[in-house]
Amino acid sequence: MKLYRRSLWVFHLNSGSCNGCDIEILNALAPRQDAERLGVKLVGSPRHADAILFTGPVTREALPSVVRAIQAVPEPKIVLAVGACACGGGIWHDSYCVLGGIQGLYRVLKSMGITPPKTFFVPGCPPKPEAIIQGILLARGLVRQKQVRSEYYEEQALAEKAEVDLHRLFHKYFWVRVPPEAARVKYGVAYY
């Protein structure tokens, strides 16, 4: 966001995380990483904040406070889901008293008629402080995204040829007739 290019104040919101990410967020402000040099400041009050560093899988107990804290941040706001718990619920994504990260939280927000803010994801368990810094910079449009979705689908023709070869092998070993209906479903013709 252009408004936040030079300065971004963040509020750290823990919705029931294990502390790992929370410590790493603090670590990002420690001398080695020093996020302050990039105009990042950790503030104590959500009213002062521009962005929320959101950690934790959102426990049921913390839900009301979390919703309030998010509402208290003035617009325009950014949410950074930091860590595996916030991004996807982490190791407890399907537990009975966890909403399953920011996705579950937004489901609740939507059901209450609140539009979720713009969200960025910073995976890691916990993410390195540098990864958090990279996430913050990405949200401000200062670096390019490195992580991209990758998809691979096996080539149909090759796979089918291999399957046919294997089926041939089958007929080499077994003198069993292929049930005609199964053969028809797959290839239209029986081969032997």
Added chain:
Amino acid sequence: MRPRNKCELMTNLRRFGEPRLRGKYLFISRIKSGRLKDLVDYLHWRLGGYYSTSIGVDERPLDGYFHVYHVFVLEKYGVYVLVDLPANPGHPVVESITPIVPAANWAEREIMDFIGIKFRAHPEPHRLILPDDWPDNVYPLRKDFPYDEKLPTSDKIAKLVRESPSDTWIAEDSEDHTAIPVGPYHPALHEPEYFELFVEGEKIVDARYKGFMVHRGIEKIAESRLTYNQVPFIAERICGICGFTHSTAYCQAVEEAARIDVPERAEYIRSILLEIERIHSHFLWMGVAFHLLGYDTGFMIMWRLRESIMDLAEKLTGSRKMYGANIVGGIRDKWDIKEEKVALINDTLGKIREEYLKYVPKIISMEEIKKRTRGVGILSRSDARKYSVLGPHARASGINTDVRRYRPYAAYKYVDVEIPVEDDGDIYARIIIRHEEIIASIDLIHRLLDNIPRTHLHADTDYIPERRYGIGCTEAPRGEDLHFVITGKDNKLYRWRPRAPTYNNLLSVPTMLRGEHLADAPIIIASIDPCFSCTDHIVVVDLRSGRRRPLRTGGLVGGR
């Protein structure tokens, strides 16, 4: 007269029920009617043991009953006493031991929440952990409750959000005190927990505590979804600061239960990683303490020094925080500490020690630090005994306790552990204890590295027998960390109950807060090094009887 050995102990215990000795565990079942309180009194107050925790187990699929196990530690006899109380599934009620041992209060209420066993004559039979909108008669740790059942959140939350925020956060003033909420989101805590302090002007009159914001259902997931060797990873994520000690305690519990002998090399590596974790945790705590005392330069210095420890951990384990080294029976192959790494550790620690000693003794002799920590937040030795606090917190109050020395595990069997003890019981003493522990830990790692033997890294763990009991104890940076397991079938646990040290330590916070300055509250709370995500079982501490007021879920955040 105290019995002199295990045999005499057994004989004496026959008065109360049927004692059975299985290795280190002494089960007392079939308690004679009306003798429970006498038994607990005998174990906790007369034998010099102490109450550790209570575990509720739904054993209906096994023998048709619910069970409650009260665990007592008798260090002198080298046994854990498990008082076994079965409860009829149709009408699950057992007698409460809270009137005799107040420390059992939370554990019993936790069982009420999770298993649905009622405790007769419990002084405060209220809900503890589960959220307020959780339906009655749904008990998540019963075996018939699916772990991934998501009950719909009630409209209470929607209502809370809809309310005008400005109505909710104006302090609830009583006649003479103002209530100051600390949390759930407070910069001093970094975790969502909720203290309520009652103040007169700037003096704290009383404190109350409401927690369990971090309850994530770890036990249930481990019992239903994960297998033995997956649980160490969830155990590690109980806490992001002292995770490795949790996974070690878990592995030790299963190893105990299945009688697996861990190879020595794995024990050494575990100890080394545990000590690295302790150093990083203490550095972290010290930084936070200086920050809370307003000395930001101190915070920056501590966290800068800590960075080399984190780098070391990253080089050894591949991650700064989650070491991921433990499996049941030892250490994973890639986590071996080879020759060149030994040199690396020795080198790094030497440098850290040198630099650390350049800074910290100077910092803790600064006037502001001394003025704000000496004689502040005092916990006397007797109070410490009463709340049975653990770890550095206890050692700062003059109690010489350390699992590493008195019930040695891992490689602490082979080396001598130095344990600093202070008598003042104030925050300054706690700083000094941790300061000395850092040095002791660094020296200990050097000694461990010198003797690291060449053996295998993990034992063969093909078969883990069913329905065995195990307890694993480690000395976490914050105190004794106890894990209880019952093994099950299908490569899964039947029951797992971790108990973190903060569970005990937090009880002492209101005592320390009373009569202190409001400005000192954050550092007092922080001085026990609270780890709420570890504990996730905490209660509203209601010390002023007859003054129960409804707790505001919104807390500070509503107003902000």
Added chain:
Amino acid sequence: MNRIKVLLENLRKGVVTEQYPFRPLRVPERLRGKPVIDPDKCAGCGACVNVCPPNALTMRDDKHSSMRFIVLFIGRCIYCGKCEETCPFGAIRLTKEFELAAESREDLYQVVGLRLYHCPMCGEPFTTVRLIKRIVEALPEEQRAAAIICPRCRESVTAHYRSYARR
């Protein structure tokens, strides 16, 4: 004055801040970062899915398109390295990549789609073509027959050959 000594010590030490992201970060060899599936090596056996503690790896068979999808959701991964340890083909490994921030959740997925293999006897899909091919290649000639049919058919065939009691 101790406090001044501390400051002087700090000044002597100088700035320790690293220049990330303007200069790349040096990470240790051992770093457990983003797991990546090598789609050419993956055979879709599902061992990693079985072992993954947080269910970051999931497997879905789509009979309609006769594909098996192995889906890796990096957003949930805890970087424990269990999958790497388990994978029989060395297809999944943890890289040193740690800059994983993404604008959209969709970017955090890696999908590997493999063709399902149909049992030549019953025609039901039960695993991937690639896995069967690899098994067949690995097995000696005389044992290959057992690998190319589904476990259910194998049972019935075995029963048939041993006792002529095929169901």
Added chain:
Amino acid sequence: MVWLNTLYGVLNACFILLVGPLIDGVERRIRARLQNRRGPSILQTWYDLVKLFRKRAARTGVPLTLFRLSVYTGFAYLLIVSLFIPSILCGGMGFFGDLILFIYLLSSSKVFVLIGGYSSGNPYASIGSTREVSLSMASELVLAEIIALIALSRNSLLLNSVFPVTAVLRPSVLIGLGILGIITYIEHSRLPFEIGEAEPELAGGYTIEYAGRDLGFILWSNTIRRALLTTFLIDLIIPLDVFYHLVIYPVLLFSIMIVFTAIETACGRLRIDISLKHVKKLSYVMWGVILLALIGY
């Protein structure tokens, strides 16, 4: 020459408005260097302020109540003060008794912000405001005593005619200047006396409920206040001369701020009662100094 003085005043005010956040930026950089960090750009405080001014002030529907009004009143007061104090140009507006107006405006600007914080109703804001008020009342008493001393030594209540007080070199004046230095430090609300905001204890104290533009004005006021106090201290030392003000003054301003920052970096926070005790001691000393001045030293 009223219009020239007015022009000087306006230019001085502009200078103070601009340089306040700049000094803060420099301080942040220095502080970072003392903590082994690289630190932000020296314009960072300006960037922060610009960002805050571009944000909406509060939730919609919050009227211009005392809560918000107080911020702007406090800011306006400081603006008026900056018209009177010679800073980069040696001159400014002035009339009889503006010395008293100066201290009145300076202290009430702070009080206004605190009233605003108090009216937000947040418990932290109330505690922060209470602490800040009690500390600044105590220190402003000392400041008033110093003003009395200055007026006594220079026999004038006109700001522009008391400068520089060093023209009369008496022991009482020198001690008074020393104490003024300490009081300036305390009034800057720096550690160990930074008590009202106390991030780790009070999550921002009296500013906790402010957002966006309002918060920007509070932060801006704070930097201006610091700059003004320091300017006052420097004005008392250096001669009222074009060269001194154009060249020596900025150098002194920055170096005093840097020294203060270094002191701040070496300190932890004191508790309110301890710091009040310290300020009270100063006040007693100051009475002695005034007596000294009365008998002619």
